Amino acid sequence: MPQFVAALPKTVRTIAVLDRCKEPGAxxxxxxxxxxxALREAADAGESAFVQAPRVIGGRYGLSSKEFTPAMIKAVYDEAVKDQPKNHFTVGIVDDVTHTSLAVDPEFDIEPDDVKRAVFFGLGSDGTVGANKNSIKIIAEETDNFGQGYFVYDSKKAGAVTISHLRFGPRPIRSAYLIRKANFVACHQTEFLDKYDMLDFAGPGATFLLNTPFGPDExxxxxxxxxxxxxxxxNLKLxxxxxxxxxxxxxxxxRINTIMQTCFFAISGVLPRAEAIEQIKKAIKKTYxxxxxxxxxxxFAAVDHTLAHLFEVTVPGKVTATRSMPPTVSDAxxxxxxxxxxxxxxxKGDLLPVSAFPVDGTWPVATTQWEKRNIALEIPVWDAALCIQCNKxxxxxxxxxxxxKVYDPALLAGAPATFKSIDYKAAxxxxxxxxxxxxxxxxxxCTLCVMVCPAKDKSNPKHKAIDMTPQLPLRESERANYAFxxxxxxxxxxxxxxxxxxxQFMQPLFEYSGACAGCGETPYIKLLTQLFGDRALIGNATGCSSIYGANLPTTPYAANRDGxxxxxxxxLFEDNAEFGFGYRLAVDKHIExxxxxxxxxxxxxxxxxxxxxxxxxxxxxxGIAAQRARIASLKAKLAAKKEPEAARLALLADYLVKKSVWIVGGDGWAYDIGYGGLDHVLxxxxxxxxxxxxxxxxxxTGGQASKATPLGAAAKFAMAGKSMPKKDLGMLMMTYGHVYVAHVALGAKDAQVVRAFQEAESYPGPSLIIAYSHCIxxxxxxxxxxxxxxxxxxxASWPLYRFDPRRIALGESPLKLDSGAPKIDLGQYVRNETRxxxxxxxNPEHFKHLLALAQREVTNRFAVYEQLAKITMPVKVAADAATETKES
Incomplete structure (x- = not known):
C-alpha cells in the first residue's frame, strides 16, 4: 500500500480504476x-504527499470477453477530466437501464500505418483458422515482420462464421484488441455477402478477396x-x-484453406510468390x-492450381445492384x-443495449430455424418414382x-408447382x-442420406432415390416447398x-443444430425427441451435446404445435448424472x-x-393422449373451484402425465469424469x-483419450496408441442386475436402436443406452x-446387445445379442481411420503389436458375451425376482 501511494505523481488529481470483475452486493x-x-490509510498515517487527495472513480471493463479498445481507454480519460465524472461506470456496453456506461467514439483509431492488418471471414471447419495460424508463423519466421493473430468464432461445431484478425509489422505488436480497419479483407464463403457487413472492416483503398462461383466478368x-x-x-480492389x-x-x-491462403500471399506481396508457396507447402507438410x-x-495440388484461378475484377465506377442484403431473419x-x-x-451483438435482454434470463426455443445458414454446396433431391418409402x-x-410426412391428398391444394408427392404404399x-x-x-x-438410401435405379445404379444436386439453383423453389x-x-x-x-413420421424437436456435418451423435438425440420429446426432461453433461444443444444466439430444441x-x-461436466437424478426426485415428489x-x-x-x-x-x-385429455378436463373443473388445494393441484396436474427423464452426455463424462455419479445414480x-x-x-475439448478410447487408437495423451483396452461400461452396469443396458449403432442396425429406446423408456427402473457415434x-x-x-x-469391436432384466421373469436370459460373431478382422475396420x-x-511394428492385442481382446470379449447370453435363471428364482421387482 505505501509503495503504491509513493509511486503516484503529486500532480495526480483523478484516478480511474478499472476492474475486470463484478462483485454483486459490494x-x-x-x-x-x-x-x-490505500489513499485513505496513507492520509490517516500522514504518509500522503497530496495536498488534496486525488478523486477516485471506478469502472468495469471486459466482462464476458467484451472488447477493450483504445477508444474505450480514451472514453475513460475523457470522463476522468470532467468536473463531475461518473463513478462506478462501465465501458464497452450500452447500459440504458442503470445508465452506467461511457460513450465511446467508434472511429477513434491509433494503429500505425506500417502495421498491415488483414481480416478473414471463414466457414467453421473449412480450415481457415488453421491456415491463418500458419500464415502468421510464416510471416514471423520468414520475413523481418512481427506477427499477431486473434481468432473469433462461436461454439458451433461446424458451419458458423470464423473471423481471423492478422497483424504484421516492423515492431512487436501489442494491440490486445480486434482489428477495426483492415488493409485486406477476405470472404471465404459467398453466402456471407448476404449475412455480414464484412466491408465495414475495410479501410480506404483496401483489398477484398472473395471466394465465389461467379467469374470476374459476372x-x-x-x-x-x-x-x-x-x-x-x-475505392477497394476486388x-x-x-x-x-x-x-x-x-x-x-x-477444404479451401490452403487455396485461400495462397491467394492472400499472392495478393499481399508480403513474400515473393514462389517463396510464399514454398513456405505454405512446408507448413502443409508439418500440419498434415x-x-x-x-x-x-x-x-500441394490445390496450392499449385490456385493462382491460375485467381482474378482481379475491374470495378465499375458506380453502384448498379438492384437488390439489397436480405434481412437477417424472416419477417415471420x-x-x-x-x-x-x-x-x-x-x-453485432455487442451493440445491443442492456434493455434488450430478458430480465429473467429465459430465451425462446426453436430459434435455429431462423438461421438459414446455406452452407451446403449440394443438397439431397428426392426421386419419388424410385423411393421405397423406408424413411432411412x-x-x-x-x-x-x-x-x-403422410397426409390427406386434399391438402395438396395450393401446393407449389415443384412440390413432390406420391401415393403412400403401406396399409x-x-x-x-x-x-x-x-x-x-x-x-x-453431409450426404449421409444418400449413403443410406437403398433404392437404386436398375438402369443406372449410381442414381438413387436421394441424390446430391447443387443447392443454389434449387434454393428458391425448395424453400417454398419446405415451407409448404x-x-x-x-x-x-x-x-x-x-x-x-x-x-420418422414423428416431429423432431431437435433441429438444425450447430453440430458437425455428418455428426454421429445428433441422430440419437433427434430420435429421443421424436419418441418422447413432448414429455421429456433432459439433463445434459457439458460436452459437444451441450454446446450444439444450447449455444447463443440460437437453440435447436423446439416445441410442437401444442407448445x-x-x-x-x-x-456441469462432472455432476450430470446427479443433476438428472434430481429431475427424477423432483418429478416423483410432484407426482406424489x-x-x-x-x-x-x-x-x-x-x-x-x-x-x-x-x-x-x-x-x-x-394412453398418453388419453391421460392428457383427462388432465385437461380436470384443470377445467379446478378452475371453477376456490379452495387453495384446487389451485395447488392445478399447478401440479400436468405431472400426472408420464414424464420421461433423460441424462445425456459423452464418453468423457460417462466413462471418466462423471463415472462415479453415473454409477451411483444407476x-x-x-x-x-x-x-x-x-x-x-x-x-x-479437442480429441483427448478417454477410457472409452479403444486399444491401439491415437488420441491426445495417447499419441503412440492407447495401450489398454476400452472400458466396458455396459458390462459393468449389467452386473447390478436391475439396470437395462443397450449397446447400439445406428449405422449397423437402426431397428435395434429404435427398439432399445422404446424398451429403455418403458423399463420402470434405470436404463443405459451406449450409442456408437462416429466423429471427426x-x-x-x-x-x-x-x-x-x-x-x-x-x-465385434462394437457388439450390439440389449440387457433387459424383465426377461428374467420369463425364464429367459436377460442378455440378447443383436449382432453375431466377428465376420471380419479388426484391421479391416480400424485401418479406415486416421486415429x-x-x-x-x-511405428509399424508397435501398431502390429497393438492390433494383435486388440484383436485378442475383441475376440475374448465377444466370447464372454456369447456365454452370458446363454445363461438363464431357474423358473422359480425368476418368478421370485419378478415379484420383488413388482413390489419395489
Missing part, C-alpha cells in the same frame, strides 16, 4: 476498494447493393476465385504429415428474434433437415400422400407404428403431491375422473434413462460414418 469492486483504502452483378457501395466509396472448384478438382472436397502423404499431396420470426437474436446472428434418409439426418395410412422433403437452407450437405411441407399437419402420433419408418417440447438444462391432492378433491371433481387418472395406462402414445434403482453418445474420445476425431470423411459403424459391429493409421505410420 460497495465497490476489489481493485477500486484497494486504491481507495461477379459484380451478383453483389448486394451495400457491398457494391462499400467497394466504390472506399479479387475473386472459385476456391470450391479448385478444391473439388484437386480432391480436397470442401501425420495424416498421410495422400492428404499432403492433395494440398417472433419479435424477440428480430430485435435481439437477429442482431447477434449478424455479428430422415432417420440418419444429423440436422433434421430431411423429413417425411397403415392407406389412401394418403407421402413426401420426403429437404430443408435446403438448413442442410449441411411444414404447414402440413403432423401425423397423429397415436396412429403411428413405432419402428424405423414410423418414428410441448423437451425441458433441457445443463449443469398431485396424487394426494387429487384423492382429497375426488368428491369435488368427480370420483370416476380421479379413478381414471390414477389408474391410467400410459404405456403408449394412445445403483439407486429409480426410473431414469441415460444416453451415452460414445465417440471414444473427448470430442469437445476418428479421422475420415463422415459421409462414410454409417459404413464404419457397420464395420465396427462386423469386427489408427497414424500409429501404424509412425
Amino acid at each position: 460497495i465497490g469492486d476489489p481493485l477500486y476498494l484497494d486504491v481507495v483504502a 461477379v459484380w452483378e451478383h453483389l448486394p447493393r451495400e457491398v457494391q457501395q462499400s467497394i466504390v466509396e472506399k 479479387f475473386v476465385i472459385d476456391a470450391y472448384k479448385v478444391a473439388k478438382d484437386t480432391g480436397m472436397g470442401v 504429415g501425420k495424416k498421410g502423404d495422400v492428404v499432403v499431396q492433395k494440398n 420470426a417472433p419479435d424477440f428474434v428480430k430485435r435481439v437474436t437477429a442482431v447477434m446472428m449478424s455479428g 434418409c430422415a432417420m440418419v439426418c444429423p440436422h433434421a433437415a430431411i423429413r417425411a 397403415d395410412f392407406k389412401g394418403e400422400k407421402y413426401t420426403i422433403q429437404v430443408a435446403p437452407e438448413d442442410c449441411t450437405g 411441407f411444414l404447414d402440413l399437419p403432423e401425423v397423429d402420433r397415436t396412429a403411428i407404428k413405432i419402428d424405423v419408418k414410423g418414428a 410441448r417440447g423437451p425441458a433441457w438444462n445443463n449443469s 403431491q398431485a396424487r394426494e391432492l387429487l384423492a382429497a378433491l375426488a368428491p369435488t371433481v368427480g370420483e370416476n375422473l380421479v379413478k381414471e387418472i390414477l389408474e391410467a395406462d400410459q404405456s403408449n402414445e394412445a 445403483a439407486q434403482g429409480r426410473d431414469v434413462n441415460v444416453l451415452v453418445l460414445d465417440t471414444e474420445v473427448y470430442s469437445n 476425431a476418428h479421422g475420415y470423411d463422415l459421409a462414410y460414418g454409417l459404413d464404419q459403424q457397420k464395420l465396427a459391429v462386423e469386427s 489408427f493409421r497414424m500409429v501404424e505410420q509412425a
Whole structure:
C-alpha cells in the first residue's frame, strides 16, 4: 500500500480504476476498494504527499470477453477530466437501464500505418483458422515482420462464421484488441455477402478477396447493393476465385484453406510468390504429415492450381445492384428474434443495449430455424418414382433437415408447382400422400442420406432415390416447398407404428443444430425427441451435446404445435448424472403431491375422473393422449373451484402425465469424469434413462483419450496408441442386475436402436443406452460414418446387445445379442481411420503389436458375451425376482 501511494505523481488529481470483475452486493469492486483504502490509510498515517487527495472513480471493463479498445481507454480519460465524472461506470456496453456506461467514439483509431492488418471471414471447419495460424508463423519466421493473430468464432461445431484478425509489422505488436480497419479483407464463403457487413472492416483503398462461383466478368452483378457501395466509396480492389472448384478438382472436397491462403500471399506481396508457396507447402507438410502423404499431396495440388484461378475484377465506377442484403431473419420470426437474436446472428451483438435482454434470463426455443445458414454446396433431391418409402434418409439426418410426412391428398391444394408427392404404399395410412422433403437452407450437405438410401435405379445404379444436386439453383423453389411441407399437419402420433419408418413420421424437436456435418451423435438425440420429446426432461453433461444443444444466439430444441417440447438444462461436466437424478426426485415428489391432492378433491371433481387418472395406462402414445385429455378436463373443473388445494393441484396436474427423464452426455463424462455419479445414480434403482453418445474420445475439448478410447487408437495423451483396452461400461452396469443396458449403432442396425429406446423408456427402473457415434476425431470423411459403424459391429469391436432384466421373469436370459460373431478382422475396420493409421505410420511394428492385442481382446470379449447370453435363471428364482421387482 505505501509503495503504491509513493509511486503516484503529486500532480495526480483523478484516478480511474478499472476492474475486470463484478462483485454483486459490494460497495465497490476489489481493485477500486484497494486504491481507495490505500489513499485513505496513507492520509490517516500522514504518509500522503497530496495536498488534496486525488478523486477516485471506478469502472468495469471486459466482462464476458467484451472488447477493450483504445477508444474505450480514451472514453475513460475523457470522463476522468470532467468536473463531475461518473463513478462506478462501465465501458464497452450500452447500459440504458442503470445508465452506467461511457460513450465511446467508434472511429477513434491509433494503429500505425506500417502495421498491415488483414481480416478473414471463414466457414467453421473449412480450415481457415488453421491456415491463418500458419500464415502468421510464416510471416514471423520468414520475413523481418512481427506477427499477431486473434481468432473469433462461436461454439458451433461446424458451419458458423470464423473471423481471423492478422497483424504484421516492423515492431512487436501489442494491440490486445480486434482489428477495426483492415488493409485486406477476405470472404471465404459467398453466402456471407448476404449475412455480414464484412466491408465495414475495410479501410480506404483496401483489398477484398472473395471466394465465389461467379467469374470476374459476372461477379459484380451478383453483389448486394451495400457491398457494391462499400467497394466504390472506399475505392477497394476486388479479387475473386472459385476456391470450391479448385478444391473439388484437386480432391480436397470442401477444404479451401490452403487455396485461400495462397491467394492472400499472392495478393499481399508480403513474400515473393514462389517463396510464399514454398513456405505454405512446408507448413502443409508439418500440419498434415501425420495424416498421410495422400492428404499432403492433395494440398500441394490445390496450392499449385490456385493462382491460375485467381482474378482481379475491374470495378465499375458506380453502384448498379438492384437488390439489397436480405434481412437477417424472416419477417415471420417472433419479435424477440428480430430485435435481439437477429442482431447477434449478424455479428453485432455487442451493440445491443442492456434493455434488450430478458430480465429473467429465459430465451425462446426453436430459434435455429431462423438461421438459414446455406452452407451446403449440394443438397439431397428426392426421386419419388424410385423411393421405397423406408424413411432411412430422415432417420440418419444429423440436422433434421430431411423429413417425411403422410397426409390427406386434399391438402395438396395450393401446393407449389415443384412440390413432390406420391401415393403412400403401406396399409397403415392407406389412401394418403407421402413426401420426403429437404430443408435446403438448413442442410449441411453431409450426404449421409444418400449413403443410406437403398433404392437404386436398375438402369443406372449410381442414381438413387436421394441424390446430391447443387443447392443454389434449387434454393428458391425448395424453400417454398419446405415451407409448404411444414404447414402440413403432423401425423397423429397415436396412429403411428413405432419402428424405423414410423418414428420418422414423428416431429423432431431437435433441429438444425450447430453440430458437425455428418455428426454421429445428433441422430440419437433427434430420435429421443421424436419418441418422447413432448414429455421429456433432459439433463445434459457439458460436452459437444451441450454446446450444439444450447449455444447463443440460437437453440435447436423446439416445441410442437401444442407448445410441448423437451425441458433441457445443463449443469456441469462432472455432476450430470446427479443433476438428472434430481429431475427424477423432483418429478416423483410432484407426482406424489398431485396424487394426494387429487384423492382429497375426488368428491369435488368427480370420483370416476380421479379413478381414471390414477389408474391410467400410459404405456403408449394412445394412453398418453388419453391421460392428457383427462388432465385437461380436470384443470377445467379446478378452475371453477376456490379452495387453495384446487389451485395447488392445478399447478401440479400436468405431472400426472408420464414424464420421461433423460441424462445425456459423452464418453468423457460417462466413462471418466462423471463415472462415479453415473454409477451411483444407476445403483439407486429409480426410473431414469441415460444416453451415452460414445465417440471414444473427448470430442469437445479437442480429441483427448478417454477410457472409452479403444486399444491401439491415437488420441491426445495417447499419441503412440492407447495401450489398454476400452472400458466396458455396459458390462459393468449389467452386473447390478436391475439396470437395462443397450449397446447400439445406428449405422449397423437402426431397428435395434429404435427398439432399445422404446424398451429403455418403458423399463420402470434405470436404463443405459451406449450409442456408437462416429466423429471427426476418428479421422475420415463422415459421409462414410454409417459404413464404419457397420464395420465396427462386423469386427465385434462394437457388439450390439440389449440387457433387459424383465426377461428374467420369463425364464429367459436377460442378455440378447443383436449382432453375431466377428465376420471380419479388426484391421479391416480400424485401418479406415486416421486415429489408427497414424500409429501404424509412425511405428509399424508397435501398431502390429497393438492390433494383435486388440484383436485378442475383441475376440475374448465377444466370447464372454456369447456365454452370458446363454445363461438363464431357474423358473422359480425368476418368478421370485419378478415379484420383488413388482413390489419395489
